[in-house]
Amino acid sequence: MNDLLKYKDYLATINYSAEDEVFYGRIFGINDLVTFEGTSVSGLKKAFQEAVNDYIATCRELDKTPEKSYKGVFNVRVPxxxxxxxxxxxxxxxxxxxxxxxxxxxxxxxxxxxxxxxxxxx
Incomplete structure (x- = not known):
């Protein structure tokens, strides 16, 4: 299970790369790919907050809705x-x-x- 961070009603999935010795994350539930990283937990949290703030500002500039829209339709493959x-x-x-x-x-x-x-x- 991935750990999650929360800031301004945005969630992010968090992972750690032992090879690179860095924490990295991705904002969950948005239409765009927004990632961030930090070498410490506090650095990761700060990078996440900056990423969210930048994403919101960019969406405003582009007159774009930042949240991902879920349509309620998806395919599931089962045995x-x-x-x-x-x-x-x-x-x-x-x-x-x-x-x-x-x-x-x-x-x-x-x-x-x-x-x-x-x-x-x-």
């Missing part, structure tokens, strides 16, 4: 046996496969800590 099980579960509950998948995702998001632990045990 055929899982597809079959999900379709059967949906049918048993008298709902569409799409409704079943939405409910499953909502459940997973609401139980993120449990899901994260399960994934690491597998």
């Amino acid at each position: 055929a046996n899982l597809h079959k099980k999900a379709a059967l579960a949906a049918t048993k509950n008298s709902i569409t496969l799409n409704e079943f998948v939405k409910a499953a995702i909502a459940y997973a998001v609401d139980h993120e800590k449990d899901i994260d632990q399960t994934l690491h045990l597998a």
